[in-house]
Amino acid sequence: MVRRIDLIPSSIKLSLVLAYDLWALGIAFYLAYLIRLGVESLTISWPEHLVFFIVLSATLILFYLFDVYNSVIRFFNAKAFLTIQFLLIIASLTFYLSSYAFDAFVPRSVPIVFLVLASVQIAGARALVSLIAKNHWFDEREAVVIYGASNAGRQLAHVLAQGNQYQALAFLDEKKRYCGRNILGLKIHSPQRINALLKKYGSFKVLIAIPSADPIRLKQVLAKIEPYALEVLMVPDMSDIISGKRNIDEFREVSIDELLGRKPVQPIPALLSANISDKVVLVSGAGGSIGQELCRQIVLQNPKKLILLDVSEAALYQVHQELSETLANSGGGTTLTPLIANVQNGLLMTNIFTRHQVNTIYHAAAYKHVPMVENNVIAGVSNNVLGSYEIAQAAIYCQVETFVLISTDKAVRPTNVMGASKRLAELILQGFAQQDHHTRFVMVRFGNVLGSSGSVVPLFKKQIKQGGPITITHPEIIRYFMTIPEAAQLVIQAGAMGTGGDVFVLDMGKPVKIVDLAYKMAHLMGLTIKDEDNPQGDIAIQYSGLRPGEKLYEELLISDDAKSTQHQRILTANEQAIHHSAMRKILTQLMAAIQAEDEMEIRQILLNAPLDYQPRPQAVEQTKVNLKRSCKVA
Template sequence: MVRPIDLIPSPIKLLLALTYDLFSLAVAFYFAYIIRLGIDNIEFSRFENIAFICVAISTLALFYLFDVYNSFVRFFNAKALLKIQLLLIIGCIIFYLCSLVFDAFIPRSVPIVFFVIASIQIAGARALVSLISRKHLFDEREGVVIYGASSAGRQLVHALSLGKKYQPLVFLDEKKRYVGRRVLGLKIHSHHNIAKLIKKHGQFKVLIAIPTVDPARLKQIVAHLEPYALELLIVPDMSDIVSGKRNIDELREVSVDELLGRKPVEPIAELLSANITDKIVMVSGAGGSIGKELCRQIVLNKPKALILLDVSEALLYEIHQELSETLAEKYNSLHVEPLIGNVQNGMLMSHIFNKHKVQTIYHAAAYKHVPMVENNVIAGVTNNVLGTYEIAQAAIYCEVETFVLISTDKAVRPTNVMGATKRLAELVLQGFAKKEHNTRFIMVRFGNVLGSSGSVVPLFKKQIKNGGPITITHPDIIRYFMTIPEAAQLVIQAGAMGTGGDVFVLDMGKPVKIVDLAYKMTHLMGLTVKDATNPNGDVPILYSGLRPGEKLFEELLIGDHPRKTQHQRIFTANERSLHYSEVAKIIHQLKLAMCDEDEAEIRKILIAAPLDYQPKNSLNIVKKTKALVAS
């Protein structure tokens, strides 16, 4: 913790105190003679001057020897007052003795008056400072370094000076012409001097005062600061500051997607609006992470109506309330209809589609947590496979124009039940696509999204705040990550492509090693990982071993040579599909096994189906994993 007064170097504080006390002794000496003789009768000889020099030097030396200058002024008390009084009495005795030693003219009353005036100025001033000093000078504040000495940085310093939480130490800036100068009394350092600043000030927070910054640039800044294990905070977006929604000192944490994220690609307006604008759109699983974001994006593209479908009343209420508030703020009269329902109920789905004249469906309802589905095979197959089968049949029957399935990278060469069910769901829709009807089926496959209910990010964040341990299944495990808004936006655009039965995959960027993510998240929160190289770290990591069906890495493609589309981050997968009769046969087998509640038989059917399903803990891919990370 830092106080503004602590930023003054100790030698300067001592010099200021000595200067003040010397001035006070001089004033006391001069006024003692004025009071005794009158101003017109004062004439100092060299002996009186020598006497003053002796008194001043001896008094200041006594103050120094008896630790008057090592005392905290804000803690000045009766004991400190008594010490100064006694030392001043000794000084007065020396004053009087000077009249005998140097034959100086010192009337007996002069040392007494000198004592009174000196006491008022020296002891009284210290007592006064202790009582009425501005409190913020002595409040303990948290030391912060401000990254960016531009307008936003200066505004932030002004805002922080009015509060009692943070004490700015210095500025950091990348512009060489700024380095070495001072702004608002704070020195500007190069952004390469962080190690030196840590050595001088200890650990501190870094406030990134760049409210409008390119995501790729912000990623570079955060990546540069992250290894130092300094907690990073960032000012709000400039648009929010200008609109008055937020103040510049309403700092927020740097999110993981800003650390791992990439520069977004401008969406293609025609693709965003093709299946939404002036159409009646439904989102199944609207209360889930992806479902919610799809709803937010859909609202922006002016549908005729939006139908929210979810089996969870609580989640459905939550997204409906959020959308209602957003629309009310924008004076948008869009009709949003929340419906509780299960996609496994084909008759209910048909009733909803007919009643609301649904034209576009985004099917996000699925069980997607690998361990949960692995331990609940029947529920996983019922929802992910049969649920998709029923809602797709209802869509065909009601002549829904477009049906978009939200798939997953775990459907590629699956090693777990969840992945197998999602791959089978893709084959179901591809089988339907080969029949004669008016519904266009599209599948969009992508990897993990940051901040979703199944993401490691919120789990790691909770574990780090609790002091650990951070639980990771394997030191070599890697995953692809994408932000939820980008994923939803790309899903909508991919859904506007293709003729039917197409599988689109999203460009997920480079894979991320989960253990590296854990280190970076820990550092972003101002802590360090406890490991062999840092035994005194804050948060340990615990490797729990791969869970049943979990891979070391995920893939997005089954075949090779994906084809480009008009969007640079959307590709068409070149993969095999099944005729509807083959799909129907697998569905029939599953229904029979489900009736018997025969979990073992269900697993056998999934293994026998052309899903490339290999129920193992992991594949022999360690070398490939390391090659991916290295690239």
């Protein structure tokens, strides 16, 4: 926190007060003679001037000895007033006695008038400043440095100067021609001088005033600030500022996609609209993170009807309300139909597809949280495997044109039940693709999406705001990340490319080390990590150990012969499928084990299936523990 007056150097403030006191004492001295003698009789010779010098010197020395110049004027109180009065009385006595020493003409009333005038001008002025000082000078404000000295930065500095929340200290800009100059009284510094600014002003926030910068540029800017552990805020997008949706001083936190700096690729319009425009589209799991974003992207392509299908009433209501408002504002003609249904009910799925004459299905209904599925094997396999089988079989029966399965990187050489169930769902669709029917099956596989339910990003933010600790399972754990909007767009485009039985893999960019992500997030929220190098840090990291079924590294391909497609971020994987008859045999075994509620048998079936499933030992042990507990309860 900082106040405007704190930005004025102490030496300048002391010089101003000294100058004022000199002026006030001079006025009081000579005005006292003028009041006593009148203009016509006023005659002051050199002895009187010498007395003035003695009185002036004595007063300033007394003020210095009694710490008058070390006191803070805005905290001026009765004690300080009495101190100054006492010192001015001594100065008045000095005035009177000096007349004898230098044979000066000093009428007895002049020192008294001098005392009154000096008290009003010196003590009274200090009291007045203390009482009527404007809040915008003395109220504490948040110290900020503006990154970007262009138009947006200048507008921001002007807006901040009018308010009373932030105090701009300086500008930061990479352009050499700007550095060293001043804008609105604020000096422009190179980013290399952040450390010097910290030494001068202490901690401050950094406001990024580059509203039109692309993700790569923002990532570079954030990389320069992040090591200093300064809280970083962003100005709104320029389009929102121009349209009036947001003011330039409505700051937001740095989003994780800006931190990762992944530049989005423009979608191919023909691929986006191919399976959607003027068609009846159904999204299963419409209330989930991916399902909701798929629906947002789908309504932009003007489908005839969008069916929102989910087992959760609350989630379904939320997405239906949001999309209804979107369509009302845009004037779109799409019909929205929210349906509460379970994909494991094949007859109900058939009824829905027939009644609404569905053309395209995006199957996003799945249990995806690894620990949850690991502890709820029957529910996880029932939903992810049997649910996919039932909805896919219903799609074939109703001659749905396109069926797109949302898969996961955890399906590649799975080490957990969730990944194994998703890989088995892929094989089911590949088996169906071998049969003679009118439905085209496509699978799209990708990694973690930023901000989805269960993502580490919102969890880390919550933990950092609460003061920690940040919980990470392992110091070496690495994950791929992609924004939800980009993932949804790529899923839709990949779904338009497949010919039947295709497995598409999204290019997730470079993998991210989770501990590095935690450090960067903490730094950009203005906090330091407590570790061996910095034992006095603000927040600690706590390693909890890998959870049952969790991998250190995720993969997207089973084989390494992925081929490029017409979209630069979509690859097609050439992966082995099994015959649909073999697939039916595995499903029959699974259904029997699920009906018998035999978790160990379900795991064994997954192990025997051609999934390359290699569970971590503690996952199997946890299942045994759960079974023992269930037996005791029974």
